[in-house]
Amino acid sequence: MQIRTKIAIQFTIIIAAILIIFSLAIYYTSENFRKQEFYKRLTDRAVLTAGLLKELKITEKDKKKLREANKTFLTKLNAEKVLMFNEKNELVYASYEANSFLFSPDFLNQVRKQKYVENIDWENQVIGQMYEDEEKKSYVVVASASDKYGKDKLKNIRDTLVISFIIGILLTIFLGVIFAGQSLKPIADINEEITNITAYNLKQKLNTGNNKDEIAQLAINFNQMLERLERSFEFQKSFVSNASHELRTPLAAIKSEIQIALENNRTTDEYKIILRSLLIDNQRLIQLTNGLLQLAKSENRDNTLVMKPTRLDELLFKAQEEVLNQNSDYKILIDFDDIPDDDEWVSANGNEALLLTVFTNLLENACKYSQDHQAEAKIKFNDKHCIVAVKDNGIGIAASELGKIFEPFYRTPNASKYRGHGIGLSVCRRIIDMHQGKIDVISEEGKGSTFIVTLPHL
Ligand code: ADP
Numbered sequence: 191m192q193i194r195t196k197i198a199i200q201f202t203i204i205i206a207a208i209l210i211i212f213s214l215a216i217y218y219t220s221e222n223f224r225k226q227e228f229y230k231r232l233t234d235r236a237v238l239t240a241g242l243l244k245e246l247k248i249t250e251k252d253k254k255k256l257r258e259a260n261k262t263f264l265t266k267l268n269a270e271k272v273l274m275f276n277e278k279n280e281l282v283y284a285s286y287e288a289n290s291f292l293f294s295p296d297f298l299n300q301v302r303k304q305k306y307v308e309n310i311d312w313e314n315q316v317i318g319q320m321y322e323d324e325e326k327k328s329y330v331v332v333a334s335a336s337d338k339y340g341k342d343k344l345k346n347i348r349d350t351l352v353i354s355f356i357i358g359i360l361l362t363i364f365l366g367v368i369f370a371g372q373s374l375k376p377i378a379d380i381n382e383e384i385t386n387i388t389a390y391n392l393k394q395k396l397n398t399g400n401n402k403d404e405i406a407q408l409a410i411n412f413n414q415m416l417e418r419l420e421r422s423f424e425f426q427k428s429f430v431s432n433a434s435h436e437l438r439t440p441l442a443a444i445k446s447e448i449q450i451a452l453e454n455n456r457t458t459d460e461y462k463i464i465l466r467s468l469l470i471d472n473q474r475l476i477q478l479t480n481g482l483l484q485l486a487k488s489e490n491r492d493n494t495l496v497m498k499p500t501r502l503d504e505l506l507f508k509a510q511e512e513v514l515n516q517n518s519d520y521k522i523l524i525d526f527d528d529i530p531d532d533d534e535w536v537s538a539n540g541n542e543a544l545l546l547t548v549f550t551n552l553l554e555n556a557c558k559y560s561q562d563h564q565a566e567a568k569i570k571f572n573d574k575h576c577i578v579a580v581k582d583n584g585i586g587i588a589a590s591e592l593g594k595i596f597e598p599f600y601r602t603p604n605a606s607k608y609r610g611h612g613i614g615l616s617v618c619r620r621i622i623d624m625h626q627g628k629i630d631v632i633s634e635e636g637k638g639s640t641f642i643v644t645l646p647h648l
Pocket of ligand 1: 603
């Protein structure tokens with residue numbers, strides 16, 4: 191069932207329930223009021239009759255007079271009877287002449303006991319009122335009549351309520367459908383807009399309306415999701431094209447080296463030189479593919495990564511060893527800002543292999559981009575974080591480039607004469623992100639750079 195229909199039905203049921211409750215309340219209150227009012231009129235009639243009879247001493251002549259007076263001065267009620275019974279339950283007065291007046295002795299006795307009784311006898315309402323004269327003789331006055339006028343009025347009210355109820359429900363259904371349709375229209379619009387968005391037009395955004403209500407919030411969130419998707423798609427696209435470009439260059443170099451080697455007959459030594467050169471190119475290619483693999487892996491943020499308490503100072507020394515093994519002319523100094531009292535202050539919960547990659551990259555870059563091929567690493571800490579700063583006095587980075595160097599494949603213009611592919615720092619940033627840390631850089635072109643890794647310690 192459509193939400194629109196559901197809302198319309200629920201809306202109608204609620205309104206119908208409210209209307210029924212109000213109609214019943216109005217009907218029963220009116221009915222009660224009518225009954226009480228009529229009982230009061232009957233009681234007035236009984237009291238009046240009893241009072242007059244008391245004054246007239248109840249002679250047959252007076253009774254007749256009273257009947258005449260009743261007829262003349264009082265508006266007659268429908269099927270009205272006023273009867274008076276003495277102590278022996280014998281009829282002493284009747285408001286009109288008739289042969290028999292039936293009133294059960296039980297009812298009369300009940301009146302004597304309770305002094306006042308209300309009752310309903312078929313169509314008629316009846317009241318019985320006890321009354322005592324000066325000689326302490328007790329009489330019962332019974333007044334009964336049918337409230338035809340009141341009942342007609344009540345029937346009128348009932349019919350009006352039923353008709354109003356039916357009109358009210360029809361109106362509610364009609365308004366409910368319109369109201370539900372209108373409230374859900376923004377969702378229907380969003381639905382339509384979403385169907386038009388494909389992988390090829392992620393730039394298209396949903397209309398966020400007034401930017402305030404829940405539906406606007408939904409559209410805003412959806413747009414943000416589209417932006418994230420778009421960024422991810424863009425990254426994939428540029429990754430593939432950059433990676434293939436980076437791979438093509440050394441492959442083309444290898445190809446041309448082989449072609450030149452094959453052009454003429456060469457001596458064994460010449461072949462050896464060419465093969466050595468090919469080996470270097472090949473090693474670079476392996477390095478590049480390893481970098482690409484790391485980059486792809488770091489993008490894939492699954493929870494299967496093994497994280498365990500890791501000493502960052504030890505990792506830094508390991509990284510130093512690895513870099514120096516590869517490049518014997520590099521120099522790396524490692525120093526503590528302060529000696530930690532507790533090992534935990536220089537330990538983080540992390541993945542050893544990935545953090546080693548970060549430190550190796552930073553140390554290698556520092557040496558690579560400096561004339562003196564020197565790097566200085568410092569370990570600092572505070573009550574929350576362990577900080578590793580890698581400093582060099584190399585070519586530095588222009589202020590305008592600082593924001594870009596962590597993007598995959600980005601290289602600053604002044605670094606073009608150094609070998610590299612612009613992958614290392616983007617891998618570093620992703621790895622540090624995974625460890626809930628941050629990586630910053632302070633640099634001045636021509637003077638040197640300091641890369642600062644901040645990680646939460648244990
Ligand atoms: P690669 O060094 O292979 O080019 P990286 O991702 O490690 O790739 O570095 C990206 C770019 O950032 C480098 O090309 C260089 O322009 C700049 N860079 C990184 N480290 C330094 C540094 N220590 N000094 C100067 N520039 C640096």
